[in-house]
Amino acid sequence: MENLIFILPIFGVIGLAYMLYLRAWVRKQDAGDEKMQKLAGYIKEGALAFLKAEYRMLTIFVVVAGILLGVISMLVETTHWFIVIAFVIGAAFSAIAGNIGMRIATDANVRTTQAARTSLIQALKVSFTSGTVMGLGVAGLAVFGLSTIFALLTMTFMADGYNYMDMTIVLESLAGFSLGAESIALFARVGGGIYTKAADVGADLVGKVEAGIPEDDPRNPATIADNVGDNVGDVAGMGADLFGSYVATMLAAMVLGNYVVNDHTNGVGMDDAFGGIGPVLLPVLVAGLGIVFSIIGTFFVKIKDENAKEADVQRAFNIGNWGSIILTGIATFFVIQWMLPENMNMSFFGEGTKVISSMGVFYAVLVGLAVGGLISYLTEYYTAIGKNPVNTIIQNSSTGAATNIIAGLSQGMLSTFFPVLLFAAAIWAAYAFAGFYGVAIAASAMMATTAMQLAIDAFGPIADNAGGIAEMSELPSEVRTRTDILDTVGNTTAATGKGFAIASAALTALALFAAYVTFTGIDGINIFKAPVLSALFVGAMIPVVFSALAMSAVGKAAMAMVKEVRRQFKEIPGIMEYKAEPEYDRCVEISTEASLKEMMLPGLLTIVTPLILAFGTQLLTGNTLLAAEVLGGYMAGVTVSGVMWAIFQNNAGGAWDNAKKSFEAGVMIDGEMTYKGSDAHKAAVTGDTVGDPFKDTSGPSMNILIKLTCLVGLVIAPLLSSDESHGAIAQKKIVEVKKEIIVDENGKETVTTTTTEKYK
Template sequence: MELLIIPLICGIAALIVTIFIAKSVVKKDAGNEKMREIAGYIEEGAMAFLKKEYKYLAIFIVIVALIIGVFLSIQTAVAFVIGALFSIIAGYIGMRTAVKANVRTAQAAKTGVKEALSVAFSGGTVMGLCVVGLGLFGLGTLTIVFDLHTEYITGFGLGASSIALFARVGGGIYTKAADVGADLVGKVEAGIPEDDPRNPAVIADNVGDNVGDVAGMGADLFESYVGSMISAITLGSVLTAVAGRDAAIFPMILASIGIIASLIGIFIVKSNKGDNPQKALNAGTTISGILVIIFGAVACYVMFDSLKLFIPVVAGLVVGMIIGKVTEVYTSSEYKSVQLIASESETGPGTNIIAGLAVGMKSTVIPILLIAVGIFVAYYGVGGNSDAMIGLYGISLAAVGMLSTTAMTVAVDAYGPIADNAGGIAEMSHLDEEVREITDKLDSVGNTTAAIGKGFAIGSAALTALALFAAYAQAVNLTTIDLLNPVTLIGVLIGGMLPFLFGALTMASVGKAASQMVQEVRRQFREDKGILAGTVKPDYSKCVEISTEAALHEMILPGILAIAAPLTVGILLGGEALAGLIAGGVVTGVLMAIMMANAGGAWDNAKKYIEGGAHGGKGSYAHKAGVVGDTVGDPFKDTSGPSMNILIKLMTIVSLVFAPVILEYGGILLNIFK
């Protein structure tokens, strides 16, 4: 148990570094009075949304904790509450820093690219270190307090997953409702630039970047990070007769090494001397991964006197990095896929959308094959051919390996919306064109890094869900799943349907909220001609209110669906039908997540590629088609797509946590017809 002190120390160290970086960000120059005024609107809107969202979530946390306490145990309920609170705290601190960093990034851009990159990346780093610091500290503490009793620890993962889903869905609906409304009326109808202060939805759009792409994304990867370790700890605890208690502790040692490696990678990015932000971010990410491989191998050999268990860790890391690169190929304007969408835009929105859908569908092939290779290597590399449980433990280690550098991944991802906000503030404050060019350069890189981050999260979700699935099967004593059993097949079909229903609900929510936003922006333009003339300030608060209310109202049904569906199927049809549901949900959920995230990223960068001067540039027919395509891609990549990976993990961990209930009460409908 002495080894469990290491995760605690590393988690605390990450949180201490977080405090220093956050303080350094706040000390930076916040610019002139106009910049501070606009940044104040964004901060006020973002924090108001979070406070309202957390009121809803507080009710949810209390109700679920009571249910867990009654049907399972008080210990599991306590772990659930801690997991939920830690996820909320990580999102709050990360977004609080992001809304401070945006205006300071704009001010730093007056000096140059590397100065602006340093501030934006520091803001993202706070989110990254909060995620891993709180995740590892929380898990380390619970494993010591509960003496590695995994039936209690799984509650921590359920708390993290529940909050992640609401944060991703709510934040995604908020940001895309504002973004779509601002683009369709501002860019397409009124012909004004992006982030023009005359657009009533512009503040809501910038607020959305924070609540969706910082707080929502942070909660997403907090849940992935915690879930991967819980699955590995659960399966490792079963192997104590073979490998001792170290098998359950090893995942947290890997995560500790990942924190140290990420801190070094963060330092490398922050000490960057050049003017190429993409190169600096790639260098930090690559070096973090290499360090995990080196030091992780040493730790594995010291703990087990063998490197066999390190094979899946390397497989997970390598697969994650390659998936990131493949995602870049499909979503970056430097490659043919995005350029093809831009070219097709010359003939209108229809051909733009067709090309984007084709790119998204095609982009699923290589990531799925890579995930399959990762699973194969992880399972058989540790001896799964002779012992299935060791093989499944290997798959869980692959997920931990892929997520070991989460601090770096989240820092790079969260940097993007900060840079995007900085560009908006520069535009609304009428700063020099050179400043906007620098923020646009950072934002363009941020779009690519965000797409890579989503690909990384989806790949890790597939491995984590599979590992959690194995833990669930072990908990309900399932050794095989019979697809010739009609009840199991019913579960598979229902599970395969759920991501489509979930995607439909979230897409419809964005469409409904965006429609209200479009009508509001049109109303303001119609009723006060001084807004477009630039003599009257728009009513920004009304648009912020529309996004806030829509997000909070529309996030409830998808969230309940993800929790209620597996419990309903398990109780009515039994544990094997629920296993079928998980399997069906994982397959279609991963495919839809990849397709939506990559198609959306490609549409976004195709629009930006045209704005850079290709195919007639800004204001051209191709540009208007690109904007329309991007409005479809926005909810794809920032609402429905990223939420899929949380959906499949949440359904799996709900099944794992409530496995004792399924064992005792499951199959009610079957018992009636016996």
């Protein structure tokens, strides 16, 4: 079964093959009348134009970063030049993952609208199937790309069997793949988030608040840009985001799996049927199984009643989600018993040696799967219509926008309580069961059902676009009613998808952090050292400043959008009477230009700051290990602060959004039914406008900020472990000397000495 390493890419191929089948089915569905197709064409054209411009800019970044990685590979013996190729492939795959989602979403939106003309059941089927295309595209590319590169590298470096140093070189090169994926994800998420919220805020402030026209009214010049933004931000950006997260979790677990193999066997490899690297291969196989069971889970997402409400649709998603999670957990039990020995020895930093059992690893898997399900439940509670947090915001809307905003901020802050306790308990439990390897495996298990999670998440923007097309095409009210049901659920599923990504960041960051420690060889992070404590504070500050930059970028772009929409209302006669068509393309241009310009500073802040801290400390003190500790302190600060800010912003924004939507069906405030158009509704619109960049720009970018920071640390770790007495890269050498006395036929004795170096 050593050939398992070459079988793993097949799981990715299965996901991609089924994705192509579903994509063909979606494209065969009715795209509606000429007017609907014309509007959908505007949206698709604008989305493609943005991605083209964005990828042109990111190509320059990839070239520059690739050159720097090439320099690192020349300076450090254990970093191979293939890290550059892996980086480029990772960046390309991340871009492709987002592109797959964006293209199917812009094909599916109008088809969902047309399906909603006949039934809610069919509209859900079209939109969710389209989301599944994106989910399988992301998961399939991640498993196929990472496992294929891993197989090629092991064939190159480990033809003679397992060697810790050789596997370290393989995984360090593979870190380039993950770094490329996360780098593109950051810019895609930030750029897409700025784009979508600039258009959305501009459209809401002038259209709904000032002009008093409905959302997605065809007279509003910013409506096309708003719908384009749903695709480039919530679809293409989210696809690249979770692609990077998926790869990072597998990589972290593989690095720690290599540490387990080396520590348990003194560098000779496991006595197993998998080339001695069972713990290294396990996370990739778990991810592959997750693809299969995500496909099975999609068959459970359906409704049978045409009069179904939001709760019924949400229940269908929950059944599919939990079904895939439970099936993955059951299968993983048998896989772990098959691949791992009953007990493994692993030394922990400063804690001696601990015995890890295969059952302990399985329990860690259950912890990860539970976190994935529970974080969805918690996020749903804090953001769903009918739940107490949203109702609190609704009630506070009756006294104006100020109290609405205060309520939204407080609910967002409170929403950090239970998720953080969940993460803390999960980390502690996974560590108790199987050490840092258990934490990494828990993260991998949670991400195993990414295909299902992303299918549920991507469904939301598609439904949102479908409603916009229905409004702009002036279709019968029952069509918009059906799409609004899906859109309302989509707001919650989008929030739960972001919560899932945050949970992955929390667990993956710790696993990457542990991998960083093994690569640098530091014994821990001592905050009683002034430079380390300083770096901890700097790291905690970065998510705050990053959020401010992202919010400011949205504000600047939104101001330009507001001015443009006001100009068109004033200077183009006949717009409000439907006698003239607005200049949609001008609003698309404004969002594109603003987002591409404003995304660079937050992105560079993320990548450059850890480099300055690490190498600046090394230059000032001449102490390599202190520099490694300083960077570790910085990474810890970014992680803890970033998780808090991500939860707060995502949940506050999601709750504000659904509070606004609640008024469309009518809500009870102080004993009276209150509807859309009331003063309370207008206050809720203002709150939603504030929350938009929270939940769609700065909030979702936090998890990428966390993981990219840790990946940058992992990639430059070889440069921070030059002291030969420390580090997994610099290597502590265990030298075994064997003496043998050979007596020839004449009775003469000859002493031969054999020296063997092993790495630990």
